[in-house]
Amino acid sequence: MCGVFGWAVSERLAQSCEELARLTDLLRHRGPDGSGYDLERTRDGKFQIGLGHRRLSIIDIEGGIQPMWDAGRNVALIFNGEIYNYIELREELRTLGHRFRTQSDTEVLTAAYLQWGLEALKRLRGMFAFALWDTRTEILLLARDQFGKKPLFLASSPGRLAFASEIEPLTRTPGVDVSLDPSALDHYLLNRYVPGPLTFFKGIVKLQPGSYGLWKDGRLSIERYYTPPFATIVPDVDRLDEAVELFRRDFDESVHIRMRSDAPYGAYLSGGIDSSAVVAAMVRHCSGKVRTFSVGFDEAAYSELGYARTVSNFFGTDHHELTVTSKDFFDNWSQAVQRRGAPVSEASDIPIMLLSRMASRTVKMVLTGEGSDELLGGYPKHRAEPWIEIYQRLIPGFVHRAIVSPALRILPYRLRRVKIAGAAAGERDLTNRMRIWFGDMSRADRDTILGRPASTEPPDGFPFSAALGSTTRRTLFFDQTSWLPDNLLERGDRMTMAASIEGRMPFMDTALAATVARFSDRFLIGRPGGKAVLRETMMSVLPAAILNRPKVGFRVPFSEWFRGEYAPLVRDLLTSDASSLRQICSRPQLELLVADHIEGRRNNEKVLWSLMNLEMFLRLYRPQGARELCLDAA
Numbered sequence: 001m002c003g004v005f006g007w008a009v010s011e012r013l014a015q016s017c018e019e020l021a022r023l024t025d026l027l028r029h030r031g032p033d034g035s036g037y038d039l040e041r042t043r044d045g046k047f048q049i050g051l052g053h054r055r056l057s058i059i060d061i062e063g064g065i066q067p068m069w070d071a072g073r074n075v076a077l078i079f080n081g082e083i084y085n086y087i088e089l090r091e092e093l094r095t096l097g098h099r100f101r102t103q104s105d106t107e108v109l110t111a112a113y114l115q116w117g118l119e120a121l122k123r124l125r126g127m128f129a130f131a132l133w134d135t136r137t138e139i140l141l142l143a144r145d146q147f148g149k150k151p152l153f154l155a156s157s158p159g160r161l162a163f164a165s166e167i168e169p170l171t172r173t174p175g176v177d178v179s180l181d182p183s184a185l186d187h188y189l190l191n192r193y194v195p196g197p198l199t200f201f202k203g204i205v206k207l208q209p210g211s212y213g214l215w216k217d218g219r220l221s222i223e224r225y226y227t228p229p230f231a232t233i234v235p236d237v238d239r240l241d242e243a244v245e246l247f248r249r250d251f252d253e254s255v256h257i258r259m260r261s262d263a264p265y266g267a268y269l270s271g272g273i274d275s276s277a278v279v280a281a282m283v284r285h286c287s288g289k290v291r292t293f294s295v296g297f298d299e300a301a302y303s304e305l306g307y308a309r310t311v312s313n314f315f316g317t318d319h320h321e322l323t324v325t326s327k328d329f330f331d332n333w334s335q336a337v338q339r340r341g342a343p344v345s346e347a348s349d350i351p352i353m354l355l356s357r358m359a360s361r362t363v364k365m366v367l368t369g370e371g372s373d374e375l376l377g378g379y380p381k382h383r384a385e386p387w388i389e390i391y392q393r394l395i396p397g398f399v400h401r402a403i404v405s406p407a408l409r410i411l412p413y414r415l416r417r418v419k420i421a422g423a424a425a426g427e428r429d430l431t432n433r434m435r436i437w438f439g440d441m442s443r444a445d446r447d448t449i450l451g452r453p454a455s456t457e458p459p460d461g462f463p464f465s466a467a468l469g470s471t472t473r474r475t476l477f478f479d480q481t482s483w484l485p486d487n488l489l490e491r492g493d494r495m496t497m498a499a500s501i502e503g504r505m506p507f508m509d510t511a512l513a514a515t516v517a518r519f520s521d522r523f524l525i526g527r528p529g530g531k532a533v534l535r536e537t538m539m540s541v542l543p544a545a546i547l548n549r550p551k552v553g554f555r556v557p558f559s560e561w562f563r564g565e566y567a568p569l570v571r572d573l574l575t576s577d578a579s580s581l582r583q584i585c586s587r588p589q590l591e592l593l594v595a596d597h598i599e600g601r602r603n604n605e606k607v608l609w610s611l612m613n614l615e616m617f618l619r620l621y622r623p624q625g626a627r628e629l630c631l632d633a634a
Contacts, residue, residue, distance in 0.1 A: 011045060038067045051067045077132045080128065081150045127145045129152035141213070148486075151206065176203045229513050230476055254509040269294050271309075349491050369505075376530070382525050384421050405422075573615040
């Protein structure tokens, strides 16, 4: 697990190795164990290639130094991630005549490219973002893993291409347009994250998951090489016992190969079924005690530490707990935004970052339960979608707007899930319905806050493109191609790497995903809490108290904090003269949202958190052009 930075620039824009090192070293937190830098030129001298690397040593601690050249100095590689099936690939490549000098997965990746070219990408089971300079063809290959677990950002302009594992080095790179992208602002308020390929900066984009870029002679082209199997595989497993057996086999293997490490490792344990299933599999494959790490809050109603303790005691793990106070949370908030390079829309980012700091004292890598809901149908929306299809056939749109919508608006906040489901039931456009499930506000509310009509067209139609057999599967496809890579997996990468620790996600495995795509929908959503096949698989493995507990999610006590000691912070960020948002958004609307929450008339905690994070991001990164969006709103 590492950080990569580099460029391909025309000779007139060539820079020194010292500049390459300076910008690469902004990623030192991603790779504190070592660094490497290389400058190359094309044969005609027209372009300079820069490759910078920061290393966190997990596999082959002594031999995996980068940039790594093959023995013939044909290709050079800088690589962020892990290839979990590198042992199997290495053996196959040996039979094809390749010889290896190290035990690293980096060298295996280099050999795989030399043997199979771009087809090598389809053979990789892992998480990765890398740059490979091929001196034979003078092509620079940039690639990102199938589900987007590892990030890669690009900044392209005439004569210049720069790339990095995080946004910050690109904002410091000469020639990159760092002005605020208004469409990113529009989409953030609707989605609570910025959908790719957008970022908040006009000149910086995300390389999309399952995609690669080819640069040659100053031109960059991008292609998608992977489509999640929910869009390509027709369900053919109709017996639950068969589904359970297939899932048990592939999940166990997925966990096992992610335990390959030459450094100490452990697991994050929430006490939910996902992380508990991961720990259960780890225990089967570990000769000693598995280290587990859990985080909770002082406020008992928001803490899951008791459930995690139950699982730890059941499996006899070496368990470590962290309790986060409101002061801990807000003292570390700005660093989380800095590391993410975007607003922290998921409040759990900060506790995960703090937990990662604690875990990094004893381990370098952890396994997590991320991605289970999006693969196996664990959210209420996955179970609701089939009923919404029926509802929309029976209830005309004008009836919903005239009767149902007004009734939903007066429901109390404690029925928030009912309100969200009702709003989703009335939305007949799938693109907008996907936003409603996790967004904080409707399009009308968003436009009211901005004081202008704003964009709703998604920047990439791919997450909405699959013509699948059911709305449940279309929803899962959206989750796997937008919600996960642009939000939850982004959180998982930035918050662990902020503490120089690697997070591995067994549910986000391409072979496991292909198996699950074969299951009938009822094996995904057919039980209370969803994830029917996972629950059946874990029936004889986990304690009943864990199997039968309701899904809670990682909740933060914002409502109390924003009405209590942190009310002045809310006002400062959103309604004071120092507020950037007060210049961009409707001031009366911001003041109303703040006053209604603090005075107890409405619970606006999620909307306020989204807006406060946007303000924090604007204060930290100061993107150019924000003032051009200012309203004359009195």
